[in-house]
Amino acid sequence: MSEARLEILNNIRKSLTAGEPKTSQRTSELRARLKYTAPQIQPGFTDDNLTRFCEKHVAVHGTYEFIKLVDIEAAVLKYLQGLDIDPQIHLGAGPCLDQVKWSEGVFTYKKSADKNTRVAVSEAFAAVAETGTLVMCSGSDLLPSHNFLPDDHIVIVDCDRIVRYQEDVWPLLRTGDHFPQRAINLITGPSKTGDIEQTIQYGAHGPRRLHVLIVKD
Amino acid sequence: MSEISSIQRVEFQDRVRTALNDVNLQRAMAKAKSGFVDKRLEAKSALPEFDQIRDAARDIKDHVLSNLDTYLELYEEKVIENGGHVHWARDAEEACSIIAEICKASGARTVTKGKSMVSEEMYLNPALEAVGMEVVETDLGEYIVQLAGETPSHIIAPAVHKTREQITDLFHEHHSPLGYTDRVTQREALVNEARSVLRERFVSADVGITGANFLVAETGANVIVTNEGNGDLTSSLPKVHIVTAGIEKVIPSLEDLSVLLRVLARSATGQEFSAYTSIYSGPRRPEDGEGPEAYHVVLLDNGRSSMLGGDYQSMLRCIRCGACLNHCPVYGAIGGHAYGWIYPGPMGSVLTPLLNGFDSAVDLPNACTLNGRCKEVCPVHIPLSDLLLKHRTEQHERKLTSATSRWILTAWTWLVRRPRFYQAVMAIPLWTMNRISRGSGRLRWIPFGRGWTDTRDFPVPSRKSFLRQWYSQEKGHE
Amino acid sequence: MRIGSVISILMKTHQSNSPITVGLFVTCLADLIRPQVAFAAVSLLESAQCEVRVPRGQSCCGQPALNSGDRANSIEIAKQVITEFSDVDYVVVPSGSCADTLKNKYPTLFSKDMRWARRAQKLADKTWELTKFLFEKVELKGIDAALDGVCTYHDSCTGLRELLIYEQPRELLKQVKGLRLKELKDSNVCCGFGGLFSLKYSDISTHLVSDKCTEICNSDADMVLGGDLGCLLNIAGRLRRDNKKARVFHIAEVLAGMTDGPAIGDPEESE
């Protein structure tokens, strides 16, 4: 490839091993390390996954409620009503979300969010108890702009998809379709900034509010 | 003293003086000071495994660095598999021209940027402007700094040196022409105004440029960590996404990423986890309904490969968390700009001479009390103060320090090694100082010590040194 | 087994019979500026049943050269200190930063000279900072000192971070009758001394010591104590210039009950 590439790699080798050429053995060893990586040290905690997730999600200014699968629409509409927002929704996809039959009068859009988008409803690929984090992946009908442009982001989380540690997400992703997805977004609370006087202010560029509907049947 | 270094010295000391006398800067720094420190401590205390995780983080970085060539190749392979392009740049200039080429070839006119220190290192903004691009920084802090025509003064809080009043003025000046004629002063209103101004920029940009907190070899991904979400809008909305990163940013797998993420946010802002940690691999896929059509990575060397295998290799572990800045009393006093280049604080004082040349920043490694607080908090255990001392040794050996100071040290050593003579010689200033002080216990002026006595008294030495007293009093001690 | 335990009993008796010898490394600042610190150290060590020796061939540990990156001269000084203190059981230093120099810096100077490297390591292994030695090694009890007043404590950086000195001085001070310790906010933040730094970068140094003194005044303590004379001179110098009330003593002086005379930087008693 390029001359710069060669020079940089050679320079690295020169610095590291006094110019010794790399061996194919080392390459295959490192390749193997990439394939079989076990989790390293993880923080211990005693709470069960659901409790921990909720606690951490609230700690970063998220809100949540428990609902039944059949109540998704009702919960979304109630939340929007509470904020006095018209039911015009940018809609994602997922095993739970796909089962919802939206009533007439609720406008759903399966397209990218834009600068005026008020609300998106998505379903998380998984959630992490340790940090209260939502895992969102890109894919067909899964549009990352929904995660970042609306004022309000409502995310459905299937209770059974809450895993304990971040490291528990990686095998799920690896064994699923389309890995690695173009975008894997780990979202922990609404958007915020501390850039003015080091004081946290919510709603910097992304959603001002993050509401999670935990589906528990 | 060589001519270059004497000019620099004056410049550095001037910048320091300006900073110390800058009322706004001092106000802003005083406000920021304890916040970062307290929050980090809180986060650390809440995680009993913190130090073990730090060790693991250091070990991962060390492992990568000692196999960096291979990991870069493995990473590159994956990026290409994902449909992306990898470009290698030996220095800043090469990196800028690669990026300018990509922008021109895609017919771009406007570029949005997520915060990227490495692009600051390349002087990317002026290079892009020179080829006709309009460049907009989107991290709020970086945006403020861009409006002010400045560079970041902190690697994670670029506008930490600005007060709210200054930000108010900047927004009023720059946003009025866009129709935001009200002068807003409250934090929330300021953030909202920036949000709506920058929204227009996000959706209309042709190219998005971000940095990378990590590059994952396993998947060929770049990881960006933000709280605002600006990095994600920059990565996802434009039709071209360019990632800039130093070659040391690669890590092996997602499991390794988890370890590093656990120390990054805690060390940086005291958060357990930042709001957005995003892992981007390549351009949009056939199944994707949106996302960039092209994905480029520009890997910058710029002196890094030469740091491997030597005394300063550990500096390449740096994950740019900013903890060393937040805990550095000198940084807290003078702010980031006084350091003279884009990397301030302890990490900057180590890095700047290495990346910019040893004689480019003779003062930085010396302007430190070696109090070691930076080393204590660094999440990847970089022995920062030891590296600063290493720099001093190197300066001494390269004769970058003044001939006078080297001569004084030698003469003083000569004296110190002759204890009896030393005692006799030292008796003279002791006697003199005692005479002058007339029992007041302090001196308001001492020769060659104005640096001290301009602002502090000098406690008067004893009439007779301890050793002399000991040996004259108690003959038995002989 | 039996013979072994007899021998070990014999050795113990032997050890307790001949007191341990301690070489006092005075430090150049205590030697020239505040001899009382060294006298206090001697008195404390003697009350802990140590036989104190003060090798005559000592002066400075070499930090000015070391921190200026001057290895060649640092090596010369290190060799001298290593030689002078070769025949004592322990070396005790009333300063965290000088103790650190002997303990952690000297051994790094002789990477190419195995013989000296070994000797440096031997010195390192037996070197102690004073409060650490008194508290951990000889477990000094029954300190006979009294001081009526509120004190605050500045943790000097090198002692704190390289030698992990934090609890030791506080524990020892608990034995001083009448002394109430009030913690200093940011007690672990540098006072801006840094040796030659205070002269070369005096503007920054002044800024830092001013912050330190502000906290000292905010604590409203009568006295500020510390374990490193360098920092104490800096703090005292600034407090005196601003005519602040807090008096400054080295912790050894307090523990040895030597606080009747003038504090650091204070006028001599009128004669």
Ligand code: SF4
């Ligand atoms: S040197 Fe360490 S503390 Fe400083 S920015 Fe880098 S990782 Fe953070």
